[in-house]
Amino acid sequence: MEQHKRIVIKIGSSSLTDKHGLLDEIKLKALVSSIAELFETGWQPILVSSGAVAAGLGHLGWCRANLTMPERQAAAAVGQGLLMEKYSELFQLIQIKVGQILLTKEDLADRRRYINARNTLNALLTRNVLPIVNENDTVAFAEIRFGDNDTLSALVAGLVEAELLVILTDIDGLYSGDPRKDPEAKLIPVVQQVDDSIIRVAGERGSPVGTGGMRTKLAAARIAARSGIKTVITSGNNPESLKAIASGEKLGTSFEPANNSLKSRKQWIAFGTIPRGTLKVDEGAARALMAGNKSLLAVGVVAVTGNFSAGSIVAVEDLNGLEMARGITNLSAEDLRLVIKKPKRGLEVINRDWLVCERSFSTCQ
Numbered sequence: 001m002e003q004h005k006r007i008v009i010k011i012g013s014s015s016l017t018d019k020h021g022l023l024d025e026i027k028l029k030a031l032v033s034s035i036a037e038l039f040e041t042g043w044q045p046i047l048v049s050s051g052a053v054a055a056g057l058g059h060l061g062w063c064r065a066n067l068t069m070p071e072r073q074a075a076a077a078v079g080q081g082l083l084m085e086k087y088s089e090l091f092q093l094i095q096i097k098v099g100q101i102l103l104t105k106e107d108l109a110d111r112r113r114y115i116n117a118r119n120t121l122n123a124l125l126t127r128n129v130l131p132i133v134n135e136n137d138t139v140a141f142a143e144i145r146f147g148d149n150d151t152l153s154a155l156v157a158g159l160v161e162a163e164l165l166v167i168l169t170d171i172d173g174l175y176s177g178d179p180r181k182d183p184e185a186k187l188i189p190v191v192q193q194v195d196d197s198i199i200r201v202a203g204e205r206g207s208p209v210g211t212g213g214m215r216t217k218l219a220a221a222r223i224a225a226r227s228g229i230k231t232v233i234t235s236g237n238n239p240e241s242l243k244a245i246a247s248g249e250k251l252g253t254s255f256e257p258a259n260n261s262l263k264s265r266k267q268w269i270a271f272g273t274i275p276r277g278t279l280k281v282d283e284g285a286a287r288a289l290m291a292g293n294k295s296l297l298a299v300g301v302v303a304v305t306g307n308f309s310a311g312s313i314v315a316v317e318d319l320n321g322l323e324m325a326r327g328i329t330n331l332s333a334e335d336l337r338l339v340i341k342k343p344k345r346g347l348e349v350i351n352r353d354w355l356v357c358e359r360s361f362s363t364c365q
Ligand SMILES: Nc1ncnc2c1ncn2[C@@H]1O[C@H](COP(=O)(O)OP(=O)(O)O)[C@@H](O)[C@H]1O
Pocket: 011, 012, 013, 014, 015, 168, 169, 170, 171, 173, 174, 175, 176, 177, 178, 179, 180, 201, 202, 203, 204, 205, 206, 207, 209, 210, 211, 212, 213, 214, 215
């Protein structure tokens, strides 16, 4: 069977709501017809849509300032229903069926639930149903929250093996500085590599309804690039540009896929998991891991934190406490504490096939 090309479109709250925080029918209609064009040109689109909290607050007439987390979650409970109702109604008019997928970080961090989410998405996509994804805001809290849909959209793009991730926002791309503060800032059309110098040009959100600003969009572009996926950041004011972007036209800011992209399982280890403990390694082990394609041996581990069983995801830190790798440990925390006192030669803690070295974990998460 022919595999259709997949495109993930992430749209931010500001591109879906009006100045009163209510869902903006005109903006939604423009998005819906652009997605219809993608279907017509043979793409399988996946929509990652924010807007639940904003739409809920607008509908309830609640003020955004000083809300507690349960109040925001309550607003999302109201807004998510309104959002799906509107999407179902508008897509129904053009004979496109939609399905709602609500995910938490914890869902994707669990390998079985990750695979289940992938199977469900594939079942929808192969039947031409449009998946509409959002974070499950009503149950996600603190460390099990993505907190921003930019990161979620990059993980979803990896999950469905998309060709392209398009992030629609309230500005037409990445600028050399935050345009609200720097009038001289210029649009950057292409980014070859999302390194720390690029992350530095990104500032905070631009509107009261946005979350994370450019920083989380760049973190998303970095995850996508390492997953072999191109990202485009552009304005949600003219979603009709989606078709042009999908056919390769240069609009907004595009981020090229990395040459050293990770295979699916390693993408999940690197970006989708929540470490259950930490292994601190000495300089020799850190050097060996960074040089690439090496397993982590017990002889290089100097300290273990956390209580985890064999088969858990753990973070590997250098002596400065910076996370430099992540992988699945062969030994429990208890056994590790025993063996590092008197390590046996060649005893493997994390096999190289289950280990990902990534100096940028701290700026990616
Ligand atoms: N270097 C930059 N280039 C472009 N926009 C930036 C930059 N730094 C900060 N921003 C701000 O990021 C905002 C977009 O992020 P955000 O408000 O979170 O939107 P969304 O709701 O679409 O996710 C822009 O409105 C802009 O003011």
